[in-house]
Amino acid sequence: MDRPISRRGFLKGVLGSAVGGSLLGRPVQAMAANLAKRPDHYGILSDLTRCIGCRRCEAACNKANNLPPPEVPFDDKSVFEKERRPDAGAYTVVNRYEDPKTGQPVYVKRQCMHCEEPACVSACIVGALKKTPEGPVIWDGDVCIGCRYCMSACPFSIPAFEYFNPTSPRIQKCFMCYQRLSEGELPACVAECPTEALTFGRRSELLELAHERIRKDPDKYIDHIYGEHEAGGTDWLYISGVPFEELGFPTDLLTTPYPELTHGFLSFVPIVLVAWPALFGGIYLMSKGREKESETETIGENEREES
Amino acid sequence: MEGSDTTQSLAGEKVFPRAGLREWVKEKIFLGMSPREYARSLVTPFNIVAALIILAGLPLIGLRFARGLGAVTNASNVQPWGLFLAWGLFSGVPLSASGFVLGMVVYLFGLKRYHPVVNNAILIGFVGYFFAVVFLLIDLGRPWRIYYPIMISFGPASVLFLVGWHVFLYLSCQFLEFCPTIFGWAGTERLRRRAQAMTIGLTIFGVILSTLHQSALGAMFLLMPGKVHPLWYSPYLPVFFLTSAIAAGICMVIVVSALVHRLFKGRRDPHWTEKLNELTLGMGKAVAFVLFTYFGLKIIGIAHGNHWDLLGTSWGYWFLTELLAFVLLPCLLFVIAVQKKNVALVRFGALLTIIGVIINRLNVSLITFDWNLPHRELFNWKEFMIVVTIVTIEILVYRWIIKRMPVTPEHPEYKVDY
Numbered sequence: 103m104d105r106p107i108s109r110r111g112f113l114k115g116v117l118g119s120a121v122g123g124s125l126l127g128r129p130v131q132a133m134a135a136n137l138a139k140r141p142d143h144y145g146i147l148s149d150l151t152r153c154i155g156c157r158r159c160e161a162a163c164n165k166a167n168n169l170p171p172p173e174v175p176f177d178d179k180s181v182f183e184k185e186r187r188p189d190a191g192a193y194t195v196v197n198r199y200e201d202p203k204t205g206q207p208v209y210v211k212r213q214c215m216h217c218e219e220p221a222c223v224s225a226c227i228v229g230a231l232k233k234t235p236e237g238p239v240i241w242d243g244d245v246c247i248g249c250r251y252c253m254s255a256c257p258f259s260i261p262a263f264e265y266f267n268p269t270s271p272r273i274q275k276c277f278m279c280y281q282r283l284s285e286g287e288l289p290a291c292v293a294e295c296p297t298e299a300l301t302f303g304r305r306s307e308l309l310e311l312a313h314e315r316i317r318k319d320p321d322k323y324i325d326h327i328y329g330e331h332e333a334g335g336t337d338w339l340y341i342s343g344v345p346f347e348e349l350g351f352p353t354d355l356l357t358t359p360y361p362e363l364t365h366g367f368l369s370f371v372p373i374v375l376v377a378w379p380a381l382f383g384g385i386y387l388m389s390k391g392r393e394k395e396s397e398t399e400t401i402g403e404n405e406r407e408e409s
Numbered sequence: 410m411e412g413s414d415t416t417q418s419l420a421g422e423k424v425f426p427r428a429g430l431r432e433w434v435k436e437k438i439f440l441g442m443s444p445r446e447y448a449r450s451l452v453t454p455f456n457i458v459a460a461l462i463i464l465a466g467l468p469l470i471g472l473r474f475a476r477g478l479g480a481v482t483n484a485s486n487v488q489p490w491g492l493f494l495a496w497g498l499f500s501g502v503p504l505s506a507s508g509f510v511l512g513m514v515v516y517l518f519g520l521k522r523y524h525p526v527v528n529n530a531i532l533i534g535f536v537g538y539f540f541a542v543v544f545l546l547i548d549l550g551r552p553w554r555i556y557y558p559i560m561i562s563f564g565p566a567s568v569l570f571l572v573g574w575h576v577f578l579y580l581s582c583q584f585l586e587f588c589p590t591i592f593g594w595a596g597t598e599r600l601r602r603r604a605q606a607m608t609i610g611l612t613i614f615g616v617i618l619s620t621l622h623q624s625a626l627g628a629m630f631l632l633m634p635g636k637v638h639p640l641w642y643s644p645y646l647p648v649f650f651l652t653s654a655i656a657a658g659i660c661m662v663i664v665v666s667a668l669v670h671r672l673f674k675g676r677r678d679p680h681w682t683e684k685l686n687e688l689t690l691g692m693g694k695a696v697a698f699v700l701f702t703y704f705g706l707k708i709i710g711i712a713h714g715n716h717w718d719l720l721g722t723s724w725g726y727w728f729l730t731e732l733l734a735f736v737l738l739p740c741l742l743f744v745i746a747v748q749k750k751n752v753a754l755v756r757f758g759a760l761l762t763i764i765g766v767i768i769n770r771l772n773v774s775l776i777t778f779d780w781n782l783p784h785r786e787l788f789n790w791k792e793f794m795i796v797v798t799i800v801t802i803e804i805l806v807y808r809w810i811i812k813r814m815p816v817t818p819e820h821p822e823y824k825v826d827y
Contacts, residue, residue: 248550
């Protein structure tokens with residue numbers, strides 16, 4: 103592969119490095135890695151005008167990931183009465199909304215957006231979450247300590263936690279069927295979708311496809327690809343005939359990658375580490391010096407008085 | 410065990426009467442009483458209440474480890490952090506800034522007249538950090554992996570990684586800083602001197618670590634611009650957290666010293682009693698400066714985000730309450746108190762400041778978190794009860810140490826010899 107520095111390669115480098123060194127210089131390197139050109143990740147384009155709310159993607163996801171059986175069967179449409187979110191037992195859920203103009207139902211499949219530069223990955227204290235060069239954001243249960251910073255960091259509030267598992271609670275979310283991808287198969291939801299509402303491919307191709315669909319049918323679609331710029335760009339993309347704010351999508355997101363929000367602070371760290379010992383050591387020596395000076399002065403005065 | 414070690418290492422040094430281990434234990438552990446007398450002395454109203462709280466709380470902590478975090482907290486997938494972190498980590502750590510601030514002032518800036526309170530400041534800090542880790546152990550999904558970020562797997566792009574490392578290093582650092590007091594108590598003079606010799610280095614190390622992790626706790630929330638309410642979210646969060654932690658640390662010394670002075674009469678020595686009022690006024694003056702700076706920074710924060718319009722909302726009123734009643738008001742009280750030499754007023758101002766910092770940390774990490782969600786429950790009674798239990802244990806540990814070790818009364822032989 104001729105891709106530039108990948109995050110995984112970067113993390114491997116970090117793992118190999120000495121502990122002390124990793125404390126000092128890494129944040130700056132992390133910045134450099136982000137400035138490198140992004141690889142053209144795999145992603146999925148979700149065309150909301152095509153989704154019929156059959157929930158077969160949910161069922162396929164459940165099966166592919168060996169998730170617990172659902173509380174309500176996958177062919178039961180009553181789940182649409184309440185807005186749901188992905189949780190530890192369901193990596194993806196389909197919600198039903200209403201087109202305010204036509205009154206027609208609009209179905210939205212929700213899952214991890216697989217950000218180009220994920221907040222969760224930058225937040226993870228042990229590097230358990232990784233952005234693979236292929237695109238999926240994956241999680242390593244062997245090192246996760248369960249701090250849940252990824253959950254509060256995620257701008258889409260996607261990662262879920264097994265709150266009732268006392269021994270080995272996992273962070274659960276869509277991993278874009280990373281295992282199936284590496285075996286050359288499509289993600290389970292994409293493979294199952296009967297209406298081709300989901301398209302798998304390289305992100306650049308998906309963006310082209312999305313633009314083309316919007317261009318060809320401007321009456322059907324609104325001119326917005328959700329995920330093109332949101333949170334600095336995501337590998338999961340949406341196009342829709344209804345504005346996204348009507349469909350439960352967060353629309354107050356930044357367009358810069360979220361990890362950049364902490365870069366400024368982290369790059370300040372080495373400066374403090376280097377400058378503070380000199381600064382405070384200097385202050386100590388100065389106060390010590392002044393003390394000695396005043397001592398000798400007092401002694402000198404005493405001597406004069408005596409003589 | 411401690412006793413026998415001591416006896417060995419101190420052969421030849423005259424430290425405690427040669428009557429042996431039993432006498433040593435009686436003197437150092439049982440406060441000069443026989444075990445039976447000591448046990449009887451423990452039956453006090455305070456201890457009975459503390460015991461009841463702990464008896465009620467321990468089963469809940471057991472429940473957390475038997476059934477998972479969900480069994481005792483209101484945490485959810487959108488509100489992953491509850492009271493354990495909001496109180497134990499985000500509020501507990503700034504209140505424990507006492508050690509680094511007083512250490513810096515006394516040992517680095519050379520303001521030696523504050524030496525009588527420096528040991529207590531370090532102890533408050535050490536106990537605070539120790540129990541912040543205890544809260545972490547309860548809150549982490551897999552607490553037995555708490556050392557992973559230090560030894561097994563690193564996430565250097567994470568602000569939390571920095572916090573983890575620093576809490577670990579600073580806890581060790583504060584333990585070493587407190588060692589002279591421990592050895593002073595054990596009566597091992599040679600070790601005490603050796604520990605004392607490290608003071609300057611440890612203090613500088615502590616200042617570096619504290620500057621970074623106190624601000625890093627604020628920087629953790631930089632990732633959550635849409636979740637923390639805009640009045641509390643600011644790119645200046647690291648500076649806010651560091652500045653208010655300095656105020657909180659000094660105020661903890663003011664308040665806790667006053668309590669120790671009142672409650673443990675046996676732990677006074679002439680030095681302590683004479684100087685405490687004067688030092689309290691001095692510390693009050695310092696906090697007035699810090700709070701005024703903090704107030705100014707918070708105003709800059711509003712101006713920078715141009716959030717003036719939000720001050721008129723109900724969140725705005727809550728923000729103004731925090732800022733006016735718990736930052737500006739104590740700041741003014743300190744100014745008045747210092748002018749009128751009113752020690753009690755300084756103490757009241759310090760209490761307000763501490764409450765204000767706790768409110769601020771709860772606001773950022775819990776109360777305003779995900780403020781735009783329609784339905785939220787902040788925490789439940791089980792969570793609250795566990796926090797009360799841990800805090801009770803914390804107080805008992807602090808009291809155990811303060812009653813035995815030369816923290817507040819300085820050992821007559823060891824005065825200012827750094």
